[in-house]
Amino acid sequence: MMDALQYFETKLAVETDASDVYAAQKAGEAFMLVDVRGDDAWAQGRIVGAVHMPYREIAERAAAEIPTGSEVVVYCWSPGCNAGAKAAREFARLGYAVREMIGGYEYWVREGQPTENDEGPLPRVFDPQVMVVRA
Numbered sequence: 001m002m003d004a005l006q007y008f009e010t011k012l013a014v015e016t017d018a019s020d021v022y023a024a025q026k027a028g029e030a031f032m033l034v035d036v037r038g039d040d041a042w043a044q045g046r047i048v049g050a051v052h053m054p055y056r057e058i059a060e061r062a063a064a065e066i067p068t069g070s071e072v073v074v075y076c077w078s079p080g081c082n083a084g085a086k087a088a089r090e091f092a093r094l095g096y097a098v099r100e101m102i103g104g105y106e107y108w109v110r111e112g113q114p115t116e117n118d119e120g121p122l123p124r125v126f127d128p129q130v131m132v133v134r135a
Contacts, residue, residue, distance in 0.1 A: 014088065016099045018108040021073055025049060031071040036087035037105070041077065045122050047105065048114040050075075055087035062094055072098040078106035 016024075024031065035046050036055040046052065053061055055076070066072065072091050076083035084100045091098035101108075109115060112126035126133045 014099050015102050016073060017102050018111050018113060021047075021101050022108075022111075022113045031073050032066050033101075034066075034072055034074045034087065034091075035105070036074050036076050036083050037081075041105075043117060045105070045109070045115045045117045047075070047108055048116050048121075053087075055083045055090065058087055058090040059094070062091065062096070066096070068095070070096065072096045073101050074098060075101040075108070076104045078104045 021033065025033075033047060033050040035042055035050040035052050036058070038054055039052075042052045051065070053065065055074075074084050074087040074091065076087070079102065081104055084102075084104060088098045088100045105115075107130060109125070110127035110130045112124045112131075114124065115122040
């Protein structure tokens, strides 16, 4: 039976969250942030700096579009969406170092991180239900 320390170390090796991804972006860390939602979701809004690759297309597109050896972070809609887990599994099958951003796009938006659509930046809204909001 796996002990708690081993479980959480393993979990943290394959998961990240919106705050940590944003901090990594700001620090200039090298990774590919991949939005694995469908076309309509991507058009509605996405994380600044993400690339779009719906999870069903990863097997056919990844090798041509994401350099081998790249660290990959995937996200989908929310904690209620398992497309991120499906995408992470596919990237792992292809040999990429991959982590899933838990909370997905929903928590990125709720934490007020930068988003955009085809028209440009979207308003940043800070949700006091998921973070401390200071005046």
